[in-house]
Amino acid sequence: MKDLEGWKKVLTDQDRAKKYREYITGWEKKIGSLLEWKLPEPGKYRDDGSPLSAVPFAVKDNIAVEGFKLTCGSKILEYVKAPYTATGVKNLQDSGAWVMGKTNLDEFGMGSSTDNSALQKTNNPYDTSRVAGGSSGGSAAAVAAGIVPFALGTDTGGSVRQPAGFCGIYGLKPTYGVVSRYGLTAYASSLEVCGVCARTVDTTRSVFHAMRGLDEMDQTTIDFETVSSGVKTVGVLKVEDGSLSAEVAASYETSIARLKKLGYEVREISIPAMDYVVPAYYTIATAEASANLARFNGMRYGLSPIFAESPEDLMRYSRNMGFGEEVKTRILLGTFVLRSGFQDQYYVRAQKIRTLIRQELDEIFAECDVIMLPLFPTAPFHHGQSELTSFQQKQADVYTCLANMTGSPGLAVPSSLEKGLPVGVQFMAPPCGEERLFSVAEELEKVFPAPRPAGYSEEWRS
């Protein structure tokens, strides 16, 4: 854990804590990655010598951490305090790590830019006029800026990997069920998982192993039966001309060339059901979301009107005031695809397509140890919808949501800087194949480590 050593004194050493505070403040003015943050009283926190002890980290604000709010980037939960701590976070705290803050996100994790946060704007550390990606944009930006060595995100359709790519860092979406979802505010329960944004592969691996584990509070958690970690064959998805921007296409070629140079057997692959991935993914995700977000009704906690004539009015007003338009759109869509008369046509069909996609991936993994595919069709785009409409942003989930549909692990790896902007690439492995991902990523890291944005400094912690 060499790369974490330098971090250990920022919480324990008074002098460094002061510099750390200034560093955070400076970056936050530019990127707005954190919704809330605090440092322990100097001297109060001790390093017990274990690898993650006294290491600060940030947590996406749709993951519960007692002592912080749990806003999910939404007005409806803006003032709600988390009365408990997510299991994954708890596991890291038990390893000695310190939650220093909560990061911004697209409201309830719904988006690819963090622009859908109702509370704050988050900018890309490489160019503040551009987005950091999403929905875990705050976590990715904070890590890229050197505010924390790692941060937790959640990945429902690419929400850890895509912003990690946009910010030039590593982003792991673990195998479904390997990391507990207890404490992760549900968007699409059968697809999502807590993931890791980190500066190095080594940190990503350590955090992953520290946070994972069977959880009695989450009956969908599974035993981590790791598959062999050796990687010889890399399947590379053949991408049709024109579907990637010039920058991303160039970066993709760079990574392919690197793999070959490193001696991997590169094999071109195709996934016939790929065309159906996004419609099926959004059908399932929004269907589950429509039920998951029904609990937010202004009762028990959360935004509610000062006056309402009936319980139903109270619920309706709260939801109308509390949810943003993207969230409402997805709730409507999800409600519709589950309605009687439409359910077979949409929801059930999507679940069958999911089965087909899994079958196709199984076949590929019988031949390849890992596969490589793009993360996102474009480099970090500008704020607003001028470059990519909301609909296009959804279609662009095609490469990432694949892993959510199959439950497989996926890792975003920095690939190159194109015109000063980071572009990443993605690797996928069969279920519980995280070590394969780390193995390839480590080889690539030696050739191209995570880049650093202007203003990045390690001086204050050395």
Add this chain to the structure above:
Amino acid sequence: MGDVLVNDKYETFVGLEIHIHLLTESKMFCGCKANYGDEPNTNVCPVCLGYPGVLPTVNERAMEMGYVVARALNCRLSRKTYFERKNYFYPDMPKNYQISQFQEPVGVEGYMDFEFGDEIKRIRIHDVHLEEDAGKMIHAGDMSLQDFNRAGYPLLEIVTEPDLKSGEETEAFLRAFRRTVRYLGVCDGNMDEGSMKCDANISINLPGAGLGTKVELKNMNSPRFVRRGLQYEAQRQASVLDEGGKLIQETRLWNENRDITESMRTKEMANDYRYFPEPDMPPFCPDDAFMAAVEEAQVELPLTRKHKLMRKYSLSSEQAEFIHDEKGNADYFERVLALGAEAQSVYTWLSSDVQKELNLLNMTLTRSPLSAERFAELLRLMEEGQISGKIAKQVLIDVFEENEDPSRIVEKKGLSQISDPAAIARIIDKVLGENEQVVQAVREGEQKQKGFLVGQIMKETGGRAAPALVQKILSEKLS
């Protein structure tokens, strides 16, 4: 109130949806205490309050009880059961979906037999499924107070086919059903406390024409109200049809103060529950060990038990009805008999003196100081002539009051019968000596006065003198 005669023209169809609260320690999907009556919002946690990020976890015991009931109701048991989300907004339901079962409930297509008059009737069971209860609202003027202690309480819903033919029959079925779940130990069956609830659907039609327009009936808090609600509703529907009117499909509430059903007249909200499999919990596939435990938990069901009691111990139907009502009582009855007592005598005591004492002390037999062993001992003391029937009644009361063995009470209080003729003769001599005038009168032919002397003798012995001996020796002395 007897059954009101429903217009003979129509056939009545009643189906039930019965909800029972399962007797578990913890809630259906979290570790909170499953107990009501506690201070508001004390048995709650982020899970049952529907906080963001929480997940449900299935209660093993509730799952087991679900299968036990389904098995007892002769259902086809699911080899892969799973939960689904039933989506609708309701202020007391924290998640605004209820975790329930739909496509694959624990059991389907069962039946239950019960006695109605002299007949054995068979009611088909559509399905048995597990779900969670909602919280509770207390209405106070223009506001409502929410208590979520009950939210997440494990519920088992039993849905019958519309096979019941009248309110009276439905009441009989409900009582038999209640007895069954109590026998199985899965629910206390208290309808007035809400641990068992019953909604009914009722329709009438001309014979042979099949089901009519279905009306849902709610708010009936006892088997008696269920009967009366259904009787009222069948008549109301008959009148509507007789007058050439048309019935509408609606939900009506039983108003127990006015003895009528009333339309709920709620705002027409589109209802579409949009069931889909609960992604937060994997399906459950019972293995052999689980199924063995379900078999192990089966008990002799009430109806079988009743018939066995009649056959084996020559009880009448009424007697067996009384004994088998509670499983504990039937077990108790059989245990006392196994200890050597005689069935008719046990029945007589249980239904009169013992029952009187239990009522007085507001106790149940199985939790009373009168254990089967003590009861058998009491009857034996009496049979062996150690105590008289009258003393036995006193000893019974003492057992309840002092929580002691009958033999110990008899010994402690010196209650055993005096059956030594010499001792009785001595006492008689004493009494005769003290009542010379009465003795004189008896000897002159006033036989009525003899009773007075017997009374005095019994008083002198504290009722312990063997009555037959007293009669015999007294007659000898007076002649």
Add this chain to the structure above:
Amino acid sequence: MKKEELLTTASLALLELEEGEVERLGEEVARMLDYFEMMTKLDVDGLEPTTHAFQKTNRLRADVLNNNNNNNNTNNSFNRPLIMENGNDVEDDFFVIPNVL
């Protein structure tokens, strides 16, 4: 999608769309539904729906009281006072909401 369908859907989701929202959200929902139509091109006969990512073993929770950290192996602790503090209107430990009048 017809406006009527959108409004029925909104009512099921307890969303009352304001003016402008009906058009904007309706358009976006319609665009997505059109996009979903693509799924009908695929032959899905013989495919079982996948409802859970990995469904390997039975998971049941023992029926014991397990609430607020009486079991050190389980992450079940929570801050009870915060639960009341998060309530919008709390009286005598009840959550207060308007009554149906």
